[in-house]
Amino acid sequence: xxxxxxxxxxxxxxxxxxxxxxxxLGICSSLAITTTxxxxxxxxxxxxxxxxxxxxxxxxxAPITPDEIHIPVYIVIIASLVTIVGMLxxxxxxxxxxxxxxxxxxxxxxxxxxxRAEAYASKNNVLDSAKDGLMMGLSYTFSxxxxxxxxxxxxxxxxxxxxxxxxxxxxxxxxIPEGYEIGIFTQQTGxxxxxxxxxxxxxxxxxxxxxxxxxxxKAKEAQA
Amino acid sequence: MKKxxxxxxxxxxxxxxxxxxTLLAGVNAVTAPIIEAAAIENEKANLExxxxxxxxxEVKDFTDESGLIQGVYEAEGxxxxxxxxxxxxxxxxxTFLIAFNNDGTVGGYTALEHGETSGFGSRAFEGDYVEQxxxxxxxxxxxxxxxxxxxxxxxxxxxxxAKALFNEANNIxxxxxxxxxxxxxxxxxxxxxxxxxxEFKCEVEELSNDGTTAKYHVTSRGFGLLDPDGMASHSGHxxxxxxxxxxxxxxxxxxxxxTLTVFGDTEGxxxxxxxxxxxxxxxxxxxxxxxxxxxxxxxxGKSLAAMAQAALNAASGN
Numbered sequence: 127x128x129x130x131x132x133x134x135x136x137x138x139x140x141x142x143x144x145x146x147x148x149x150x151l152g153i154c155s156s157l158a159i160t161t162t163x164x165x166x167x168x169x170x171x172x173x174x175x176x177x178x179x180x181x182x183x184x185x186x187x188a189p190i191t192p193d194e195i196h197i198p199v200y201i202v203i204i205a206s207l208v209t210i211v212g213m214l215x216x217x218x219x220x221x222x223x224x225x226x227x228x229x230x231x232x233x234x235x236x237x238x239x240x241x242r243a244e245a246y247a248s249k250n251n252v253l254d255s256a257k258d259g260l261m262m263g264l265s266y267t268f269s270x271x272x273x274x275x276x277x278x279x280x281x282x283x284x285x286x287x288x289x290x291x292x293x294x295x296x297x298x299x300x301x302i303p304e305g306y307e308i309g310i311f312t313q314q315t316g317x318x319x320x321x322x323x324x325x326x327x328x329x330x331x332x333x334x335x336x337x338x339x340x341x342x343x344k345a346k347e348a349q350a
Numbered sequence: 351m352k353k354x355x356x357x358x359x360x361x362x363x364x365x366x367x368x369x370x371x372t373l374l375a376g377v378n379a380v381t382a383p384i385i386e387a388a389a390i391e392n393e394k395a396n397l398e399x400x401x402x403x404x405x406x407x408e409v410k411d412f413t414d415e416s417g418l419i420q421g422v423y424e425a426e427g428x429x430x431x432x433x434x435x436x437x438x439x440x441x442x443x444x445t446f447l448i449a450f451n452n453d454g455t456v457g458g459y460t461a462l463e464h465g466e467t468s469g470f471g472s473r474a475f476e477g478d479y480v481e482q483x484x485x486x487x488x489x490x491x492x493x494x495x496x497x498x499x500x501x502x503x504x505x506x507x508x509x510x511x512a513k514a515l516f517n518e519a520n521n522i523x524x525x526x527x528x529x530x531x532x533x534x535x536x537x538x539x540x541x542x543x544x545x546x547x548x549e550f551k552c553e554v555e556e557l558s559n560d561g562t563t564a565k566y567h568v569t570s571r572g573f574g575l576l577d578p579d580g581m582a583s584h585s586g587h588x589x590x591x592x593x594x595x596x597x598x599x600x601x602x603x604x605x606x607x608x609t610l611t612v613f614g615d616t617e618g619x620x621x622x623x624x625x626x627x628x629x630x631x632x633x634x635x636x637x638x639x640x641x642x643x644x645x646x647x648x649x650x651g652k653s654l655a656a657m658a659q660a661a662l663n664a665a666s667g668n
Contacts, residue, residue: 187366195359199366206370210377217381220388 138335145262146269146321147328151237155229156270157317163287166274168222170267172215172230174260176207177239181247181259183207188248200243201234208233219290238266269324276320281311393421393433400449400458401425416511420445429457430516434508438474438501440465446475448509450488450516459483459509470619470646471501483509488516489524497622497646538643538651543635547656549576554664562600564665568657569593572615573649590614592624592653596632596661603666605658608632620650628654637662 134142145151152173159165183203191199212230215223223230233239242262247255279285283302288295310316352358390397390408397406404425412422421433429451437443444464449457461475473479479495479502486492492506510526517524550570557565574589593612598605608629613621622628623644628651631641635658643651 190353190362192353192359192362195363198363202363202366202370206374209374213374213377213381213385217384217388220385 139261140265140268141328141331143261144265144269144328145238145241146266147325148265148332149241150325151241152266153321155232155236156266156273157314157321159226159229160270160274160277160317160320161281161312162225162278163271163274163285164222164290165225166270167267167287168215168219168290169226169229170263170270172211172226173233173236173238173266174263175211176204176233177242177263177266178256178259179207180204180239180243181255182252184243184247185250185252185255191248196244196248197240200240204239204243205234221293222290238262272324273317273320276324277311277316280308281313281316283307390423393423396433396447396462397423397425397431399460400431400447401428404428406431412515414511414515416507416514418508418511419515422515425449428452430519431458432508432512432515433462434512436504436508438464438466438504439471440467444475444501444504446505446508448483448512450512454488454516454520454522456484456486456488466498466501471498473498473646474501474505488513488520489522491525491528491530493530497619497644499618538645538648540640541643541651541655542640543655543659543662544637545652545655545659547652547659550653550656552656552660554660556664557595559600563597563606564600565595565597566661566664567593567595567611568660569612570653570657570660572653573620573647574615576649576653578649587616589616592650592657594654594657596658598661598665600665602636603662604634604636605632605662606634608658610654615647615650615653620647623647623651623654632658637666 142148146153146156155169159169180200180203184200187199187203208231211233212223215226215230242258246258250258275285279301283304283306284298284300286295286298308316311320386408390406393408394406397404404427407424407426409422409424409430412419418434418436419432420435423431423433425431429449431447431449433445433447435443435445442465444466445462446460446464447462448459451457459480464472464475466472466474473495479498482493492509493502494506495502513524514526516522547570550572552568552570555567557567559565569591570593572589572592574587575591590612592610592614595607595609595611596605597607610624610629613624615621615624628641628644632654635641637659641651641655
């Protein structure tokens with residue numbers, strides 16, 4: 127994404143190319159479902175699976191796909207993958223499926239997936255496309271977890287997770303005493319607030335880091 | 351074939367769709383039974399109330415014109431269960447299950463949730479009425495319950511919808527317009543005529559007295575004016591005093607005639623205590639006797655008893 131090929135750490139790369147906070151893609155579902163950690167992780171895994179598989183298939187089919195019909199081809203692939211993931215989730219993680227509701231089906235039109243198919247997978251080989259899908263999916267999941275961490279903690283005062291297959295609780299921690307939660311964070315307003323603050327933080331980090339990198343570059347040039 | 355030709359594009363999309371379709375069908379074949387089993391799992395605890403230990407299967411393919419049937423479940427080898435939601439007196443509605451055994455008799459009738467008034471509509475889901483429903487078959491008309499007419503009418507509509515489905519599926523012919531006799535209102539605790547009825551504030555006026563029989567015009571506050579639990583004042587009814595003409599035999603101090611001339615309480619509820627038969631019950635009664643109260647119309651019944659007491663007291667004062 128960035129023109130200068132800088133060596134960056136994994137976390138730094140995750141922030142730079144973060145689809146939600148860096149590229150502002152897939153915001154719709156991020157705002158809607160980040161009310162609990164469970165939703166975030168469930169949605170994240172669903173997106174990772176779809177993204178990796180769609181990137182693989184798209185990159186495989188790219189050489190035989192004429193330009194005029196590449197979008198319909200991608201949509202058919204993505205829609206089929208999403209439907210399969212949706213059916214599997216409904217069968218094996220029904221609680222999670224009903225919590226995420228329409229947003230499972232809406233993965234089809236999630237800009238990240240079509241965006242990566244169009245911008246990356248159609249021009250790169252299978253292995254790189256799969257890697258790209260995994261990386262993008264992880265950053266998306268990371269964004270969801272960050273948002274839902276804040277929203278669940280402030281909105282309900284409890285951080286909890288359960289096994290989506292059995293609904294057995296894995297952990298549940300009350301960090302804010304009852305009566306001191308900020309209910310607005312479970313609402314859409316809270317989603318926008320959280321999103322804005324995190325996006326600002328990521329941008330601030332990027333700006334600071336850019337300056338540092340430029341300074342380093344200059345120092346290198348001065349030395350040479 | 352050239353990559354840019356239309357035929358190629360059509361073929362490519364066609365083949366892609368065929369592959370995707372096959373894949374989806376395959377996954378669906380694996381997941382559909384699991385999803386179906388999970389869906390019935392939520393309902394199973396309720397269905398077990400009627401057929402414990404049976405194997406249940408949801409029937410999705412039914413046409414219900416009434417729109418009241420929420421779900422149809424088959425208990426293998428036993429019968430059919432219908433989940434019904436309708437609205438009675440409480441605007442939140444109620445949900446109940448009605449089941450027909452394979453031989454057409456009612457296999458079960460149980461409320462899942464209801465908010466009907468305790469002692470009135472709630473009787474549609476308790477005691478005698480439940481037993482009465484359980485004694486029916488899929489071709490019998492569903493009786494109503496006096497004092498719980500609105501609730502039982504809604505129950506009746508629901509059961510009728512279930513009957514229609516069951517009878518159609520099993521080719522049972524029946525008369526959908528048949529009407530059942532209303533179940534008699536249940537007897538409540540006895541109301542002694544010599545109780546303390548001061549709060550009814552009876553007013554007595556002597557109409558005639560020939561030395562052997564005296565006739566009195568008595569008025570009394572009833573349920574609406576007493577407003578024992580604050581329900582009446584919110585109901586929007588225009589309540590007034592109950593009025594009666596009562597004849598007393600002065601020698602034996604017994605009531606010889608009791609006629610209610612004005613009914614001032616709730617239509618459909620209080621009047622279960624003021625039927626011809628209930629008025630006749632006072633004839634031959636002295637202050638030492640008591641009458642049966644009517645569940646759901648206790649206050650109106652007391653009001654009538656209070657008037658009887660007032661007339662007898664007036665007669666003995668002579």
